[in-house]
């Protein structure tokens with residue numbers, strides 16, 4: 055007869071075998087920005103005809119006014135650090151060696167900031183309000199890391 | 210019945226396609242939302258709250274309520290996400306109905322969407338099943354449906370030819386629907402000659418994968434008729450879930466539909482649905498369901514579904530047209546699919562269904578179906594409910 059004492063059972067555990075291979079379409083609007091950084095080293099934004107807010111990343115429609123953003127304007131390359139932190143512990147989610155400076159930077163002419171990295175500088179020297187500019191990767195593939203990082207404007 | 214009666218006052222949907230590389234998810238959502246607002250002659254500022262949903266894991270973006278605000282209009286507005294697998298779209302409609310019926314929100318925007326082109330459907334759907342008991346022996350969503358078809362065939366002796374008649378009907382209807390993804394008529398022989406995916410289901414018996422979005426605006430009785438001269442009143446809703454493990458499901462009979470429909474018709478005073486209903490938009494992901502599930506709904510006695518389909522009664526011009534839109538077999542952006550059923554019945558009631566309009570629709574039913582045989586059902590009417 056089977057031993058009925060459940061305290062003697064070692065629970066089984068299973069590892070997931072499921073892999074979901076996602077692919078994401080950037081869409082025409084984001085692609086125009088990504089081609090700008092890949093092919094010309096330029097930052098482009100969309101502007102709302104109603105409230106004049108200028109969006110980076112470019113939005114197809116103004117989230118506030120809910121109208122199509124018909125106008126494209128070139129922004130940057132100069133930009134300002136809005137806020138930042140220094141990530142000092144290695145994590146699987148951080149593809150680069152630590153410390154890395156994780157920052158929101160607002161390109162000149164834009165009303166919104168974009169998430170990126172600050173490089174080429176001692177992390178202790180980064181400050182809010184600091185002036186930066188993009189440094190483009192040598193080999194560019196049409197994604198956001200075609201901007202390797204933002205680096206100090208004077209430097 | 211809630212504190213307020215509730216009506217649909219506007220609908221919008223994208224022109225659904227297999228791939229929409231030209232837009233991201235937010236932009237796709239925005240197309241449906243702007244069309245619904247235009248239909249109701251409202252602006253986003255008129256909206257008091259938003260309910261949005263898609264299928265978990267399909268795009269790998271798990272905070273869709275926040276991520277989509279650029280497109281949904283949810284910036285600095287109350288917004289919640291609902292997701293219940295295949296029934297997501299119909300659950301969104303039921304959730305929006307509850308919000309308006311409660312009296313807490315006057316005008317609610319309901320959005321369902323999916324970019325099926327962005328993931329592996331079977332991988333994502335597998336995550337809906339129990340990891341210890343069902344996943345390691347799972348054979349995909351179509352196999353689950355096929356097992357239902359086999360069980361029903363064994364009991365009543367119908368064949369894949371009978372099921373093919375349902376596919377022929379829906380694909381013919383889809384030709385009238387400018388929003389449907391697949392708009393090509395097929396013959397019975399073409400269905401039967403298409404590749405066998407999982408016995409007894411052929412390729413042309415099942416739904417496609419689609420990129421698309423749908424939006425519906427519901428309003429309380431205090432404003433509905435001011436917004437829309439002929440609103441689509443929601444008479445009632447019901448839903449049922451039936452299993453933890455796949456082996457719990459009574460395959461071949463869809464108890465969730467039987468139970469939900471019985472509740473819905475009892476509480477709305479519908480005694481003879483076949484005679485009283487004018488149109489049904491059935492969430493029917495494969496052809497056999499077009500026979501089995503209308504029996505469970507109480508339209509026709511059990512075992513008589515196939516004969517009823519062959520009679521032409523559910524074709525356009527028949528006594529009870531089913532899926533004038535072409536249904537799910539012609540178009541399936543999963544998180545939107547159930548809400549499209551709801552929007553399509555609303556269009557029928559409002560008299561705005563264009564080439565797919567059924568004349569004089571007073572009462573209609575829309576449904577949602579999820580993964581392993583759970584059901585949502587809504588009753589729509591031209592008359593304000595008692």
Ligand SMILES: [Zn+2]
Nearest residue numbers: 102105116119
């Ligand atoms: Zn604006």
